Amino acid sequence: MISLAGRDILHAWGKFVFTGVGLGLLIGVTLVMAGVYRGMVDDGKALLDNSGADLWVVQQDTLGPYAESSSLNDDLYRAILAMPGVDRAANVTYLTMQVRQGERDARDVRAMVVGVAAGAPAGTPGTPPYLVAGRQITRGHYEAVADVATGFRLGDTIKIRRNQYTVVGLTRRMVSSSGDPMVFVPLKDAQEAQFLKDNDAIWQSRRRTGENPAFNRPGAPGVLDAVIASQSSNNFVNAILVRLEPGADPDETARSIHRWKRLTVYTRAQMESILVGKLIATSAKQIGMFLVILAVVSAAIVAFIIYTLTMDKIREIAVLKLIGTRNRTIAAMIMQQALALGAIGFAVGKITATFTAPLFPKYVLLVPQDSIIGFFAVLVICALASVVAIRMALRVDPAEAIGG
Amino acid sequence: MAGKGIRIEGLRKRYGSGDTAVDALKGVDMHVEPGEVVGLVGPSGSGKSTLLKSLGAVIDPTAGRMTLGDEVIYDEGWKVPDLRALRRDRIGFVFQAPYLIPFLDVTDNVALPPMLAGVPNTEARKRALDLLMALDVQHRAQAMPSQLSGGEQQRVAIARGLVNHPPVILADEPTAPLDSQRAMAVIRILNDMAKKYETAIIVVTHDEKIIPTFKRIYHIRDGVTHEEAGEGRGFD
Numbered sequence: 018m019i020s021l022a023g024r025d026i027l028h029a030w031g032k033f034v035f036t037g038v039g040l041g042l043l044i045g046v047t048l049v050m051a052g053v054y055r056g057m058v059d060d061g062k063a064l065l066d067n068s069g070a071d072l073w074v075v076q077q078d079t080l081g082p083y084a085e086s087s088s089l090n091d092d093l094y095r096a097i098l099a100m101p102g103v104d105r106a107a108n109v110t111y112l113t114m115q116v117r118q119g120e121r122d123a124r125d126v127r128a129m130v131v132g133v134a135a136g137a138p139a140g141t142p143g144t145p146p147y148l149v150a151g152r153q154i155t156r157g158h159y160e161a162v163a164d165v166a167t168g169f170r171l172g173d174t175i176k177i178r179r180n181q182y183t184v185v186g187l188t189r190r191m192v193s194s195s196g197d198p199m200v201f202v203p204l205k206d207a208q209e210a211q212f213l214k215d216n217d218a219i220w221q222s223r224r225r226t227g228e229n230p231a232f233n234r235p236g237a238p239g240v241l242d243a244v245i246a247s248q249s250s251n252n253f254v255n256a257i258l259v260r261l262e263p264g265a266d267p268d269e270t271a272r273s274i275h276r277w278k279r280l281t282v283y284t285r286a287q288m289e290s291i292l293v294g295k296l297i298a299t300s301a302k303q304i305g306m307f308l309v310i311l312a313v314v315s316a317a318i319v320a321f322i323i324y325t326l327t328m329d330k331i332r333e334i335a336v337l338k339l340i341g342t343r344n345r346t347i348a349a350m351i352m353q354q355a356l357a358l359g360a361i362g363f364a365v366g367k368i369t370a371t372f373t374a375p376l377f378p379k380y381v382l383l384v385p386q387d388s389i390i391g392f393f394a395v396l397v398i399c400a401l402a403s404v405v406a407i408r409m410a411l412r413v414d415p416a417e418a419i420g421g
Numbered sequence: 422m423a424g425k426g427i428r429i430e431g432l433r434k435r436y437g438s439g440d441t442a443v444d445a446l447k448g449v450d451m452h453v454e455p456g457e458v459v460g461l462v463g464p465s466g467s468g469k470s471t472l473l474k475s476l477g478a479v480i481d482p483t484a485g486r487m488t489l490g491d492e493v494i495y496d497e498g499w500k501v502p503d504l505r506a507l508r509r510d511r512i513g514f515v516f517q518a519p520y521l522i523p524f525l526d527v528t529d530n531v532a533l534p535p536m537l538a539g540v541p542n543t544e545a546r547k548r549a550l551d552l553l554m555a556l557d558v559q560h561r562a563q564a565m566p567s568q569l570s571g572g573e574q575q576r577v578a579i580a581r582g583l584v585n586h587p588p589v590i591l592a593d594e595p596t597a598p599l600d601s602q603r604a605m606a607v608i609r610i611l612n613d614m615a616k617k618y619e620t621a622i623i624v625v626t627h628d629e630k631i632i633p634t635f636k637r638i639y640h641i642r643d644g645v646t647h648e649e650a651g652e653g654r655g656f657d
Contacts, residue, residue: 018536019529021522028524028565336520339479340534340581341509415508416479418516419470419593 021337021346022353025330036322037358040315041365044395047311048370049377051387054297054304056380061194061292065285070142070258071267073283074106074274081281082111082255083194083288084296089280091208094257100274102265107134108254109143110207113193116167116200119174119181126167128200129193130177132207132254135160142258145201151186157203162186164198177202178210194296196379208251222248312398315362320402323355327406331413338415348407352400359399363392425490426621427476427589428452432485434471434644445471446482447644453621455588458612460632460651461625463641469625470593472641476623477512477591478504490588509538513582513590513620515611517597519574521566521581527553528562531580538585545584552580555617556610572603576610583614590615592624601630608634 026033064083073082074089074097081087089108097106110132117125133143135154140146144153145162151171154160161182163169166189173184182202191199202210214222223245226232232244259282261270271282283291293301327334334347367388374381434446445468453459463469474480476487478499487495489511494501501507508514521530529536531549536542553559556576561569569577575595582590592611596604608624608631615622626632636653639646 019525019533019542021524024529025524332520333522336516336522338505339477339508339514341505341537343505343537346537414479416474416477418514418520419473419477419479 018346020353021350022357025350026354026357029326032326033354033358033361037361038365040318040322040358040362042369043311043315043318044362044366044391045369045373046366047308047315048366048383048387048391049374049381050304050307050311051391052370052374052381052383053377053379054301055382055384055387056196057194057297057300058293059382060192060196060380061297062289063190063192064194065288065292067146067191068109068142068258069140069144069146069260071261071265071285072259072271072274073288074257074259074278075255075281075283077279077281079281080291080295082109084291087255088253089255089257091204091252091254093278093280096278097257097259097274100270100277102261102270102273103259104262104265105141105260107137107141107143107258108204108256109133109258110204110211110255111193112207112211113195113197114177114210117176118169119176124168126169127197128163128167129197130207130210131199131201132204132211133201135203135205140260142260145186145188145191145199147188148186149189151184153186154201154203155185158206159183160185160203162188162201164191164200165189166192166198167200169200175200177206178213180206180210182206192380194292204254208254211253212251214249219249312394315395316398316402319355319358319362319399320405322358323351323399323403323406324409326354327351327410332418334410334413335415335417338413339418344411347410351407351410352403355399355403355406356396359395363395366391366395425488425588426452426454426457427623428488429476430486430488432472432475432487433483434468434475434480435483445644446475446485449485449641449644449646451639451646451648453589453623455619455621456616457637458608458615458622458624458635460635460638461623461641461646462627462632462638467641468644469641471644472646473591473593473623473625476589477514478507506538509534510585511587511589513585513587515575515578515582515590515592515595517594519566519571519578521574521577523566525566526562527558527564527566527569527577530566530577531584534581534585548584549580552584553577555614556580571598572606575599575603575607579607579610579614583618583620586618586620588619588621590620590622592622594626594628595624596626596628596631604628604630605634 075081075087076089079085079087091108094106094108112130115125116128135157137144154162159182161184163184165187169184171184175182226244233241267284271284274282374383429449429451432446432449436443436445475482528546528549532545535545535548553562558573558576561573596607611622633652633654635651638651639648
């Protein structure tokens with residue numbers, strides 16, 4: 018038996034291809050949406066992976082440093098270093114801001130500025146694990162390592178707050194959980210940038226402090242200067258990243274730090290669940306809603322197209338039934354057409370998504386698993402969408418082929 | 422498939438019930454012998470289409486008896502288990518418009534009924550090509566229906582009706598869209614095919630041009646038929 022669906026598609030291939038392309042663009046958007054979610058999760062994992070940490074020590078009872086603000090004294094890391102099972106510990110600060118390109122064209126880039134220990138030995142948590150060009154930060158001030166996604170180049174001058182930095186190294190795939198590329202600067206500079214006030218505010222603050230008799234007592238010189246100095250410096254960091262000794266149990270070490278240092282400690286698995294379950298949960302739900310809407314729209318479009326195509330063939334279907342075609346042959350013809358339309362649409366959508374994904378400003382990660390699920394989802398949607406047309410076709414009376 | 426043609430006795434069809442019931446057929450009697458082409462003539466609303474649909478097993482008569490060849494197919498109820506198979510294998514249809522399947526070429530349009538009956542594709546196509554040759558349209562075997570003239574389309578439709586060698590063919594105004602010359606050509610073909618394949622053919626028509634070609638004509642009016650001899654011009 019010949020394939021009636023195949024012959025019909027070949028006969029009206031233009032209609033099928035153009036409809037498939039339209040459907041494919043919709044499927045492409047759906048795949049990209051799924052890719053955006055995957056990209057967000059991957060950004061989060063990249064953030065954790067590239068930090069090189071096994072434990073995140075943060076302010077007590079916070080979900081810091083990524084999901085909530087966290088503040089720790091910058092000398093606490095020494096005490097953490099002394100804990101059993103800890104190999105290395107390093108302070109880190111995170112600050113998301115617009116980083117301006119110094120002199121060249123004054124453009125600015127949304128970036129996460131990360132303060133790390135300058136001159137730290139390779140493998141210190143928080144520092145970029147690898148570079149694609151240049152070197153790591155070695156000076157205590159005004160050097161930066163930037164992710165290539167910032168568009169900065171070696172030797173570029175960038176401006177963070179009122180200080181200028183020279184880009185001495187470039188790294189890759191170092192991003193925040195929201196996909197912003199990272200710019201690494203020395204810890205002290207980052208601490209300063211985090212709470213740096215403008216000159217007028219500093220001047221007013223000094224005047225206010227100077228007028229406070231408690232800080233400016235006669236016969237106690239130096240108190241005012243000390244207070245002002247403490248006000249204009251920042252001795253806090255957002256987190257301490259800990260690398261464990263080989264064989265050390267993360268949970269046990271985390272419990273120990275929590276118990277003895279009264280700090281909150283997260284393991285890698287806990288931090289991942291915070292990032293995925295809390296930080297990007299709302300975005301994931303949003304994307305999930307879009308996926309549902311797109312699936313419904315796709316189903317409606319396929320149903321409408323297949324219904325219309327079937328309506329156009331009412332007389333032929335009546336003739337087919339009159340000359341003895343089984344109902345299941347007619348149903349199979351319509352369903353095969355719907356599935357073919359879905360397959361064409363999926364192919365177009367997959368190609369569209371693959372070629373357009375790199376053009377999106379945020380990382381779009383297309384994983385084969387999503388494509389496979391998407392393919393079968395499209396087929397199921399198309400099969401379901403063809404039910405209306407099949408019901409209509411099966412109700413066609415063969416007598417319609419005979420006049421009167 | 423040679424046989425004893427078709428015989429209809431006391432065929433009735435009632436639409437609706439109670440006060441609104443309409444008797445479309447009020448006891449139709451007719452018979453058509455193998456190799457014979459008879460005309461079925463009547464005004465609009467006379468019951469022609471109802472009779473054709475009843476004969477074609479697409480509606481259920483209310484009462485009566487129909488015999489196809491040696492087999493009683495209806496006697497106060499259908500006596501065959503599968504009406505679809507009955508239509509496919511033992512009744513051929515030729516419509517007012519050819520109603521060819523637009524996405525199949527001429528050969529596959531004709532080969533489709535045997536394919537539906539489970540005949541292998543190559544055998545079905547061979548049968549189709551033989552018929553197309555008999556109807557002198559073999560040169561259009563690979564063409565699509567939209568590429569054929571009206572007369573060619575109607576010949577292909579006749580081939581499709583004949584391809585399973587049914588004992589009876591029901592032709593519903595097959596010459597309506599054709600000019601006189603082509604209409605006469607179609608009637609000639611139906612006569613030739615009836616003789617060649619021993620098929621009983623019933624031609625429903627309004628067409629004054631072709632009525633004189635029938636040797637026997639059934640007139641139907643108000644659901645009742647009466648038979649009269651036709652002129653039988655031109656096809657001895």
